[in-house]
Amino acid sequence: MDRRIDLIAVPSALGAPDGGVAGGPEALRKAGLLTAVHRCGRAAEWTCYLPPLPGGERWDGLTRLCGRLAGLVAESLAAGAQPLVVGGDHAIAAGTWRGVATASGGAIGLLWIDAHLDAHTRDDSPTDNPHGMPLALLLGEGDERLAGNLLA
Template sequence: MYSKRKVCIIGVPMDLGQTRRGVDMGPSAIRYAGLREKLEELNFDVKDHGNIYVSHYHELEESLKNLTAVTEVSKALAIMVDDVIQNGFFPLVLGGDHSIAIGTIAGVTKHYQNTGVIWYDAHGDLNTPKTSPSGNIHGMPLAVSMGLGHEQLTTIYERIPKIKAENIVIIGARSLDKGEKELIKEKNIKVYTMHEVDRLGMAAVITETIDYLKERVDGIHLSLDLDSLDPIDAPGVGTPVVGGLTYRESHLAMEMLAESGLIVSAEFVEVNPILDEKNKTAEAAVALIGSLFGEKLL
């Protein structure tokens, strides 16, 4: 990945996967926090594709909120991610709510036979229309990518499923719905809850994650929700959960993933400037992206 030194930024100002307004401004907040400058300081060739168009008309469809609009944005994002990879760039996608992962993963998996996914998140995002308590699609993208959910979403870019359950690692989980817990057990998905992170330490968690994935996948996508961090470090998120990962733990995780050389794509999502404190969460996102792309103190 890092030998190419080429990164393409794609903004997805999506707030249709949930009901709390403001997350559509996330890409702008992350850019304003100095993302491009950070990457250029690290000697990357940076291209910014701007933002994908997102309708802001909210509606309820078949118990899922904004299904048609989310589907259309996901298709457009999948096409763009696919194109970016074809042109030799690392796709760095900025959200927006976490429903954007449906499109990102669909585009990435066009280029890999066994894509691994590290889901760095307080939530599992493994709900389906049957198990979701809210109908919010931002709680479903990982399930959709596994081929579980509404056909409009699972069939984007044809391949079903996009990822296998055994190629997923969830890190930082501390809020799971009943249906998600059942699916995790049924599919034997590897999860490091905060209990495991606290007991093992982040260094061991990332080492085990890399060892678990590297022999079974041909590329790893990182999907990082800023609510994985404790609200003290990332207050500007729509669904904060206390008792989260620390800022320093997350830097260590990104640094170790950078050293592995296995990350082929990434997205950073759920930054909500309306709920933030002086752009603190967007600045945390940029700092973590810096670590993911090899930034070190010395």
């Protein structure tokens, strides 16, 4: 039997240079993402809407958001579901994969396919935009609030 899909909306642009990407989850909801998943024969529901918490500086906000997201992803997996995280910018990958690693009890394997490497750190990024850093963070490099070597 196919696992239920938990759609987790994370309308964040904390890692991006502009806020437009925060509209991604709502645009996909309005476009019928849930209906499309159902048409594929899968049970699914929007289980969480996780916006960034107001206040604080960008990196602190991203740290809080990714921590909350990691918990939701781990809970979804522990319940036997398959989480589908819909962002926002891709800095949220740090929280998504941390949740997967937590649920699996250790390091994970990950095949990262992207048009960009996304392995910058704050030391070598020309923009200091966190959306260019999630792979480095997963490898334990970069901002210590988010970094953690989770890959086997």
